[in-house]
Amino acid sequence: MSINAIVEELRKNISAFEKQVETAEIGTIVEVGDGIARMSGLTKCQSNEMLEFPDNTFGVALNLEDETIGAVLLGEYKHLKEGDTVKRTGRILSVPVGKELIGRVVNPLGQPVDGGAEINSKTFYPIEKIAPGVMSREPVTQPVQTGIKAIDAMIPIGRGQRELIIGDRQTGKTAVAIDTIINQKGQDMICIYVAIGQKESKIARIVAKLKETGAMDYTIVVVAGASDPASTLYIAPYAGVAMAEYFMDQGKDVLCIYDDLSKQAWAYREISLLLRRPPGREAYPGDVFYLHSRLLERACRRNKESGGGSITALPIIETQSGDVTAYIPTNVISITDGQIFLESDLFYRGIRPALNVGISVSRVGSAAQIKPMKKVAGKLKLSMAQFRELEAFAQFASDLDPETKKQINLGQRLVEILKQPQYEPMPAANQTAIIYAVSNGFADNIEVPKIREWEIKFHEFMNRSKSVLLEKIGGGNWDEAVEKDLKSACEEFAKK
Secondary structure: OOHHHHHHHHHHHHHHOOOOOOOOOEEEEEEEEOOEEEEEEOOOOOOOEEEEEOOOEEEEEEEEOOOEEEEEEEOOOOOOOOOOEEEEEEEEOEEEEOHHHOOOEEOOOOOEOOOOOOOOOOEEEEOOOOOOOHHHEOOOOOEOOOOOHHHHHHOOOEOOOEOEEEEOOOOOHHHHHHHHHHOOOOOOEEEEEEEEOOOHHHHHHHHHHHHHOOHHHHEEEEEEOOOOOHHHHHHHHHHHHHHHHHHHHOOOEEEEEEEOHHHHHHHHHHHHHHOOOOEOHHHOEOOHHHHHHHHHOOOOEEOHHHOOOEEEEEEEEEOOOOOOOOHHHHHHHHHOOEEEEEOHHHHHOOOOOOEOOOOOEEOOHHHHOOHHHHHHOOOHHHHHHHHHHHHHHHOOOOOOOHHHHHHHHHHHHHHHHHOOOOOOOOOHHHHHHHHHHHHOOOOOOOOHHHHHHHHHHHHHHHHHHOHHHHHHHHOOOOOHHHHHHHHHHHHHHHOO
16 A cells, blocks of 8 residues: 555544543542442432442442442442442433333342343333322222232222231231232233342242242232342332333333332331431431332322323331331331231131231222122121120120120121132132122021131032123122122022
């Protein structure tokens, strides 16, 4: 190549050169340890902004102080040391969202932990977002069928509601939540199960059960395990609700389960104390109420003008010795629209789900029930509450009047009917039929120990011989003709 050709080539390259200047705000680590880092510099850093540390480690800025920034580190941090540089990303902490996540088990950053393929989602949502305003919401009127007789009949849950599941350890809180997910098959509901501080073995069993029942086809599992750092336990519920908001924006209904928020509160307390925020009651920071309120307020049912869709939240809280008046339980009770209280004593007596009818409540009530269930279960909660009182009284009474005996006999049979094995959710039509049968005296002649056997045969009879009637009831139809047909079916079965 001649000199002139070389010169010409150089001229072309020089003229095509575009000067690009990349600016980045850099800070320096002044202290690191216990999953917390403090940095100097970064004067324009925003709250909840993602920060990039060496070796592809990320953190989230939480404390914006005069001289330093306090951040929690996400993931392994032992390679970090004082003097290392930190770079702003300019991006508020966000997670990948979209239908690509359905059927997957992910960590709170949206990365797969189930050994499957990478998730190539192009859409990201911030984990912190202002909840929809009052004017964009509408009343809760559509039911979330849990498949659990005691809940669907007495403590109904509606789409867009926030219903707390509360109780001591090992009283069946997670079982209620998982049964609800399993029962959403064919109900046009996307489910998100957020495991916070749970043992990995327990999470693996839950995922296996969801796969076995086909529930993973519409479920996302977000995992922040017991061995994960406090920072991931803190952000896990927000990641879950961000994923739910994507589907709500598409006009879909989503069920979000947070199992459990007690452990999130513990993780937030740990982070806050390490960041030297002032401790308050029980060493929790002053904004621990806001920790849960800004999460649960994002659950709602939006009106059609705002795009429709809903998020139903089922937060779980663990109590100590049944104390619902403790700090975190009372906080969450005051945020939610009711609570399902599971009692240890009932659980150990074999009454499962161990629902305490007196303390449990749904502030949406019968608005979230199909019409047949509303008609049949109207007096059920009152009957159960009266039975609990009479049951204690009857132990000391040598002779009872006929009316009291009748109430006790009915109560004993209702208790047996409302017992339900785990992983066996029941369609609303079958629930309505069995509650109607017992409430109207068709089981009065059946001995209490044989009620379960009688119930199984009753459902077999209804499914085999009265499927058209069950379809009508399941579709929300209830009039004199339907009630007459149901009564005839009960009488027909009683003669067998």
